Amino acid sequence: MHVQAVSDWRDRAKIAGFVARLAVKEHVRPDLHVGPMVAELFLTDNCNLKCTSCACWRTVTRDELTTSEWEDVLSQLAPAGVVKANFTGGEPLLRKDAAHLMAYAHSHGVRRLHLNTNAILLNDDRRTAVLEAGVRSFNISVDGPTAQTHEAVRGVARSFDRTMAHLQELLALRRRYRLRVRLNFTVMRTTVATLPDMMRFAQQTGVPLYLNLATDHTFLFRDEQVSAEAQVDRSAIDAALDQVEALLRADAHGLPSYTELNYIRRHFGELRQENLPCAESQLKLMIHSRGEIGGCWGHDGHDNIRTTSVKDVIASPAYRREHEKFFRKECVGCGSNYSLNLSLRPRTHLENTLWRAGRRSLAAEPQP
């Protein structure tokens, strides 16, 4: 059997084991430790755009991990049980060694590589380098279907044309490399009204749409302007979802599901959603640009990779105690990867089936 096929099969088995352990943790043994499988790597906190929803660009972060320090971290991931690396930031492609680090992770046993990027720097050379490094999954951030709407959030003139041009060039290679490409759109005060147009845009572009829901609780997003963006009126959400209902009924291909869209209403009303366990906090190992490790999206880690190994962090009683609480949503709440959390609930699949049968509607949700 081909080496890649064997590692795919092994990864799938590990993912199935992860899901099974989460079920045991929820229903039988709350203290069961479920080790992280995906490393979220913040290569840099610095950025080349100026998004209203984000704090990265507002200060310059110095003393970030060097190339050799990142290599050291990356070589520890697979032995610690990590099967996938998400490269993010800040803008990860700002680092000249980004593609080298991706290739390094791949050659040290982490075969699944994902990149979150604004695609401004994803030119021919960079695209070739990250593909050669083994990256096969991309989230490209687009915060509006037109230059005007996108740049109102992203804060830099002509950024829309640049991102779209690089996205199209990537899409041209989608088949050849079997790429998974998604558009990332963040729902916030400035963008909520454009959600229906953004869905049409995603379908016309032929790229599945993922919705981030704005929050100011995540370490990258703690800022006054972000707090304003994270306040979205119920009436604005209702107006958008009324239009979305018809759109989804006409053609749901590549669009978020009924339950994901319905979650938007709940997110902006009650960020924590304590009845929905946080699988995301168990799945991800957060490693920050200056070496901080641990925590989750809403809670900072307490160790540093410069002084403690990946294995020791995950094995520490403090990490395990804290992650036990995160799973139960004893946390500040943030809504990160709500779609994963939803997908693990049988009720989600029932609700989507009822929606398909016409027994649920986004437009007809009762007011609280």
Ligand SMILES: C[S@@+](CC[C@H](N)C(=O)[O-])C[C@H]1O[C@@H](n2cnc3c(N)ncnc32)[C@H](O)[C@@H]1O
């Ligand atoms: C922080 S960026 C890092 C990667 C890259 N710079 C980019 O923009 O894609 C990751 C994602 O977070 C989203 N985001 C920005 N501000 C946010 C906020 N306040 N709440 C939730 N997601 C947000 C971005 O739109 C982007 O899709």
Ligand code: SF4
């Ligand atoms: S969302 Fe991404 S592109 Fe925008 S400022 Fe933050 S890190 Fe930069």
Ligand code: SF4
């Ligand atoms: S929902 Fe809570 S536990 Fe999950 S990532 Fe956000 S802050 Fe952490």
